[in-house]
Amino acid sequence: MSGEQVMDGNTNTGVPDSPAARLQALFEGHRLTPTQRRIAHSMVRRAADVPFLSSVELAELAGVSQPSVTRFAVALGFDGYPALRRHLREVAPVEQRAGTASYNEYQQAVEAEIANLRHLSELLADPRPVHEAGRLLAASRPLPVLGLRAAAAQAYGFAYFAAKVHPDVRLLDEGGTMVHDRIDGAERAGASALLCFALPRHPREVVDTLAYAKEAGLTVVTVADSAFAPVAKVSDLLLPAAVGTGLAFDTACAPMLLGRMLLEAMCDDLPQAQARLEEFDARAAARGLFVE
Template sequence: MNECGASGTDQLLDLFHGVRLTPTQRRIAHCLVRHAGAAAYLSAAEVAELAGVSQPSVTRFAMALGHDGYPALRRRLRELTTTAGAGPADAGNALQRAVRTEMDNLDRLAGQLADAGRIAGVGRLLAASRPLPVLGLRAAAPLAAYFAYFAAKVHPDVRVLDHGGSLLADRVDQAVAAGATALLAFVLPRYPRETLDALREARDAGLTVVAITDSPVSPAADHADVVLPAAVGTDLVFDLHTAPMTLAMVVLQAICDAAPAETQTRLEAFESSAARRQLFLG
């Protein structure tokens, strides 16, 4: 559970901004983000165990961030935890706090979207891919299906990849053979190994990988060309995916904006077909 709050998490991410991290260091950074409040009071050995790395790796990570060792980094983490303070998200009962944290996550996402040009570029990239494979396994599968349901109304060939196993690589290869140039992936905790393997295979096959994931230092960052972060709520028994779902619809809007005439034609054709078949009551 993240005890640091949205502002504290933003400050923690700022520590990593502009620093070239190795895959191992990226794993440590992601561990600190996921355990933001508690990490400030953990030893280097405990952080290493949480991240699944060696203790010397934690020390090298602290030095890569400009500190003379992990104790200095831990002092900095404590400062961030303290200055983050108690905000509106700390008021009310546990359920209210969980919802308010989601509001913070959405507010943070809104701030990231200030660079509208970046999202517009992603929209053009995905709109141009025919077909457009959309990957989401396990907890991410419903988001991939939700995105694909609406995307299919404006894109001629959307292919959902929501099952792992040996057939997943085959379906990626088939999409490439059919002309795909990009892949949209939803990569959410607990990060299925098959998802990361599929991202690696997609890039090896020549696809440009766009990943919607929970953090800029998530494991997906090592296997994606474009990382679009949207925080996941962790205050309930199961994660809340409000911000990633919102970001998915923002990306779909960017796809529509990339080809407005084609989008309008396809939507009108769908509405005509829906009316003829009386699909909806209203």
């Protein structure tokens, strides 16, 4: 992974592995080409479906050629893709093999999000990456928070709450030529880290912006949908939280929850966090800001 730190799911929690966790464990320790990383990323995103996809279907899903899928399976130590798929079917939970035919499409979307949250829970059995991210974010003055296109809502939500406890949060939710200028401004003002929310489809501009931020000397902390997302190579600390893909537009319950956990970890490293929250509550009450 080019040396970046990634929160993984190797810790034994006593909780059954999710399909995504098993896939990520299968990929670990293998040096994958960019095309193979793309296949791995697509498989993690559709972890529940992968054991039942043909090589052609997986190739279409990943946007690669069918021979690339075969070479990918061989790189993982299998004789070919049929052997890889057979392995995935053998290790799939009974309930997954049985399918979810009794659920309608909306229920299936909910079940998929529940599975994503379970996977996130497994990863958090080792909370050290989140603690480290909280420390980095709390220490950065100012703290730029980047999120473009599909990830803009996640970045906005984090920045909204972070501003209540952090003295200087700068939301970067619009791309274009100005985003590099704003990173320059943050770095000159003393920023030491940048938080990025990166969700599919991943804009090329996000990858370029994170590379620019690293060149400027900022430590890049990224919440992404997969450890194999394109932003992994330009992130210093990547925290994966899968998105749901069963509806017309992706659902992002796990990334949102992980963002709130980063807020909690950041508050733990901000000595004035509680005082700032109490001050805000007092001012809000004086202004009649909320309906009780």
